[in-house]
Amino acid sequence: MIEGIDPREASWVAEKLFHSAIADGHLTSDDLKDPHRAIKKLQTLVKVGDFELTFVIDHRGSLLDLALEYMKATKYELSVLFFATFFEHSINHVIDASLKRKNFGNDVAKGLIRACAIRDKFGWVLELLSLPSFNAAHRKTIERVAEERNQFAHYKWTGFKEPKAADLSLLASAKKAATYARTYESRLIYNGNKTRINKLFPAKSPKSRKPV
Template sequence: MKTQESEIDIDDDLANSIVQHIINSALADGSLNPTGKSKDQFNQEVFSYLRKIAESDAQFSLILDHRKTLLDQARSFRKSKNVELAILFYATWTEHMLNLFVASYLRRRKLADSFIQDFLRDTGTKSKYIFIISSYTEKNPAKSWITKLNFISERRNQFVHFKWKGYDDLKSAQMKREYEKGLEWAESLVRHFNLLEKKYLTYAKIYTLP
């Protein structure tokens, strides 16, 4: 792949990565929407969108996505038995997922970014999850997922705000068990959100350069 102006060679892996980032950004801001479309239909929409960008002189913005880094860090800390930091990164990853779903839905409704930012800032974890399930699916939000989300958020807050407190051995053992349970629930939430993302936000890991 070459740029037309500078004729600089770009490695195909890098080009595919750039294309995927463009697609993900378009999904996040509502420029692409797979809802109610077959994979072939959405493929055609993606190709048309990429062609329009290639033929346009207009600038476009990419949305930075830190989720992979956050999840990698969470799993690394879990592997090294640093449960407090693992919970911190899992909880942050979860917040990014919630915000992605909410922002994508509201952008598809053409709401202003300032309104979306206010909504994300002023809405709690439970309310965001209820909004997501109610907006994207025909199901009622399951209390079990809300319980897990709240539990992980509480453990994160416990670490961030109350780490300075001292505990006796019995209390410390109880807290360790709570963190370990939180880590198990965190991984189940990762699977849950990844399935939701695959179903409702992205068929888009489909495009590769020939």
């Protein structure tokens, strides 16, 4: 262990590097079958310079925590806001990883992500990248959540409306869609090995901030 670095923080950093290496295609599902082999390969990649260190903070855990907390508190608009942001972060990660595995540069990934609406990202963009189609029912839910988010984010001062049963039903569907989105990503990027990675690195970063 490096002197002066908290073991929990070191484990957290290593976990993020693992996720980055897998998403970019530097580590494969076969590598993960032997954790020690995977760790050794990652160390070699970093040592010889074949792996560009990219440290990216994944906010999705915090976003989903907040969406669910506001859902429980029946704060509809805020729950929708965080659900929609979670979905956008998730599909952006899938698109970015897919393009990097196809050896496209960061500019291409950023350009495509910025140019496309969330409806496009869950639709024709996946087809363009030869990725599996997203469940139609969950895709429809995500599109509705995005529309509701936009109404709140671009508020027109048209008056307050009490959340209706249909609104709360949308949040329940969003929760199911979030579970599906995680499974979709795990199957696509990690080939079902995400849980195995998490077991390698039990130490976690500080807990998500809760709503006040």
